[in-house]
Amino acid sequence: MRISHLNISSSAVIRNQKIILNGKVVFESNTSGLEFLRETYEKGLRIDYPKFYKMDVLGKLGIVGAHVLLKDFDFNKYQPEEVGIVLSNRNSSLEADINYFETAKTFPSPALFVYTLPNIVIGEISIRYKFKGENAFFVSEDFDAEWLHYYVDDLFKNRKIEICICGWIESVDGRHDVCLFLIEKEQKENGLNFTPENLKEIYEQG
Amino acid sequence: MNKDELLQQLKEQIIKQLKLEGKTTADIGDHDPLFVEGLGLDSIDALELIVLLQQEYNIKLNNAEQGQEVFRSVSTMADFILERQAQHI
Numbered sequence: 001m002r003i004s005h006l007n008i009s010s011s012a013v014i015r016n017q018k019i020i021l022n023g024k025v026v027f028e029s030n031t032s033g034l035e036f037l038r039e040t041y042e043k044g045l046r047i048d049y050p051k052f053y054k055m056d057v058l059g060k061l062g063i064v065g066a067h068v069l070l071k072d073f074d075f076n077k078y079q080p081e082e083v084g085i086v087l088s089n090r091n092s093s094l095e096a097d098i099n100y101f102e103t104a105k106t107f108p109s110p111a112l113f114v115y116t117l118p119n120i121v122i123g124e125i126s127i128r129y130k131f132k133g134e135n136a137f138f139v140s141e142d143f144d145a146e147w148l149h150y151y152v153d154d155l156f157k158n159r160k161i162e163i164c165i166c167g168w169i170e171s172v173d174g175r176h177d178v179c180l181f182l183i184e185k186e187q188k189e190n191g192l193n194f195t196p197e198n199l200k201e202i203y204e205q206g
Numbered sequence: 207m208n209k210d211e212l213l214q215q216l217k218e219q220i221i222k223q224l225k226l227e228g229k230t231t232a233d234i235g236d237h238d239p240l241f242v243e244g245l246g247l248d249s250i251d252a253l254e255l256i257v258l259l260q261q262e263y264n265i266k267l268n269n270a271e272q273g274q275e276v277f278r279s280v281s282t283m284a285d286f287i288l289e290r291q292a293q294h295i
Binding site: 050053054106107108109110111114 | 224225226227228250251253254257260261
């Protein structure tokens with residue numbers, strides 16, 4: 001196994017009506033789809049960010065996922081430009097595209113149109129936390145741990161980021177599949193070395 | 207429809223169209239600013255308000271500058287709608 005100078009200090013998974021932080025379930029519900037996210041926002045995690053209601057499903061997943069992932073994040077430790085975000089999924093912004101297309105038959109909705117790109121979720125996370133570092137969104141058939149590792153590692157080496165949120169963020173037919181990682185130089189207690197193997201293991205085990 | 211009825215209807219439509227969850231019509235004063243310090247609406251919301259006027263009242267704004275005046279408050283929106291409707295009687 002390769003050894004990296006970087007570490008996976010935290011992970012957040014949203015899957016099967018559960019929210020998991022570092023392997024431990026922090027919220028679960030019998031509801032699914034958007035209702036699950038609403039319940040998570042209002043009752044489960046008690047997030048206070050009214051713009052949440054206006055977002056598409058990817059935006060909502062990003063806000064919930066980041067809220068969990070950044071539970072112990074030290075916002076004074078990093079400059080906004082030092083925080084990178086690299087996300088990926090299979091279906092891009094398909095749900096938002098379909099919703100917008102439906103309105104376009106009569107009165108096209110500007111509020112839906114703005115979500116017809118997958119990288120908007122990165123913008124929503126960045127706006128909420130005032131992050132301004134390098135970011136990218138990739139579309140791939142499946143969770144590609146090798147590529148994610150390569151790209152994030154390169155950002156650390158060449159783009160002066162000091163910490164990075166990365167991972168997979170997908171929603172199809174109301175089924176959420178999110179796995180976010182916090183990658184940083186500092187070795188945290190119970191953290192794992194930043195390798196494709198560890199990324200894949202966390203993604204698969206949740 | 208008189209202005210009071212229109213104000214109430216507009217507030218309900220704004221809450222629904224702009225997905226202002228947790229807000230009720232009582233939270234929106236007739237003369238409260240809709241943007242920044244008032245309801246805190248943003249530029250995308252402004253576009254949604256233009257769509258609302260078209261969709262619900264069949265009214266098109268002639269230019270962007272007009273929007274600044276029309277969308278100052280729910281009251282200015284109601285005045286604009288009543289004025290346009292009167293022109294078409």
